[in-house]
Amino acid sequence: MTEPLVNDQRKAELLSKQVRHIDIKSFDARPIIDQMEGMSFTSRDLARATRIYNQMLEDKDCSIFLVIAGSTSAGGCMDLYAELVRNNMVDGIVATGATIVDMDFFEGLGHKHYQAQEIPDDDTLRSLYIDRIYDTYIDEVALQDCDHTIFEIAESLEPRPYSSRAFIREMGKWLAKNGKKENSLVKLAYEHDVPIFCPAFTDSSAGFGLVKHQVDAMKRGGHYMTLDSIADFRELTDIKIKAGVTGLLMVGGGVPKNFIQDTVVCAEILGHEVDVHKYAVQITVADVRDGACSSSTLQEAASWGKVSTAMEQMVFAEAGSVIPLLASDAYHRGHWKTRAKRAYATMFDRAVQAPKG
Known part of the structure; x- marks a missing residue:
């Protein structure tokens, strides 16, 4: 799409300072976390949450799910999440x-x-085609490039139903060949066989590209690929059944939080005896008083048979200010170095049609 006529100088002024994503390897948070353990309030909660995450990494039987909602990626945690994938920490x-x-x-x-x-x-x-996330800016014209690329990927695939995991794997494959950033979470997840699920996938820039793919395919009189949300739930439940012992590292709440927790209930409905999620950490600023799902505590989830209360910790804090400390501590303690690689994405491998052209 051609960029509209805007005040280019003013736009350049506003888009002059890039967000720098934090590097958890560049500092060692262990001394800070160790001292926070002797404090009170959120500091002690964070220290206990960090200890639980380290227990997940140390437990040879535990499979770990990273659950993300909110805008911490745009705000500077993007490379942090990528390092967790690169170092077999999720x-x-x-x-x-x-x-x-x-x-x-x-x-x-x-x-x-x-x-x-x-x-x-x-x-x-x-008027300048700048989108705002609190104090972070995105160039809307650049975001339209994202829409178009999603459209091109959809156009290249066999017209059949895909789970979001399967489509995101195709996105990772595309980035592995054509991407411009080494530390992309989508790219690294593809390369390390870490499945990514987005239960509300079209509630994003991808939705525009996928709608265009469907409309264009209908105009051609042909078939089109679709997203299968039921397959998302089934596949994630299949992983829970295979994994056995599981731990959750949750940033924010919302649909992703409930989706991963519900796999326990779904597995039971399918006739499998599975354990509740053994470990759970949630970092959130959500208020529990309105009864919303996003703000439900982990203790509340225990009443639904989803999470154990033995090793869980809520941390009520802005995630961008505390998740770097947790992740740096876990990286430097090094329990990830002896973890077995799960490669759960390979559970669902099947041939897909090669890109056209």
């Missing part, structure tokens, strides 16, 4: 479509997120 991912598409895949194409040095009125931002 075995599966459940996330929002925005986290995977608008943020990670977007940067995999070579685009950037920007710090807002000033925030004019949002009508002005709209």
Whole structure:
């Protein structure tokens, strides 16, 4: 899409400072976490959450799921999540479509997120085709490149139903060949056979590209690929059944949180005896008083038969300020070095039609 006529100088001023993603390898958070363990309030909660995550990594039988909602990827945690995949510190991912598409895949194409040095009125931002996430900016024209690339990937595939995991794997394959960023979560997950699920996948920039694919295919009188949300639930439940002992590292809440927790109930309905998620950590600022699913505590989830209360910890904090400490501590303690690789993505491998052309 051709960029509209805008004030290019003003737009360049606002998009002048890129977000720098934190490098958990560049600092050792162990001394900080060790001291926080002797403190109170959120500091002690974070120290206990970090200890539980290290227990997940140390438990040779435990499969770990990273669960992400919110905008921490755009805000500077993108490389952090990539390092967890690169170093075998997570075995599966459940996330929002925005986290995977608008943020990670977007940067995999070579685009950037920007710090807002000033925030004019949002009508002005709209006139400049700048999208805002709190104090972070995205170039809308660059985001449309993301839409178009999703469309091209959809056009290249056999017209049949796909789970979001299967389609995101195709996105990772595309980035492995054509991407411009080594530390893309989608690309690394493809290369390390870590499955990514987005239960509300079209609630993202991908939705525009997929709608265009469907409309164009209908105009051609042909078939089109579709997303199968039931397959998402079934595949994730299949992993839970195979995994046995599981741990959850959850950033935010929302649909991804409930989706991964519900695999326990689904497995039981299918006639399998499975354990509740043995370990669970959730970092959130959600208020529990309104009874919303996103803000339900892990203790509440225990009443549904989803999570054990023995090794769980809620951390009520802005995730971007605490998840780097947790991840750096776990990286430097090094329990990941002796973990077995699960490669759960290979459970579902099947041939797909090669790209056209």
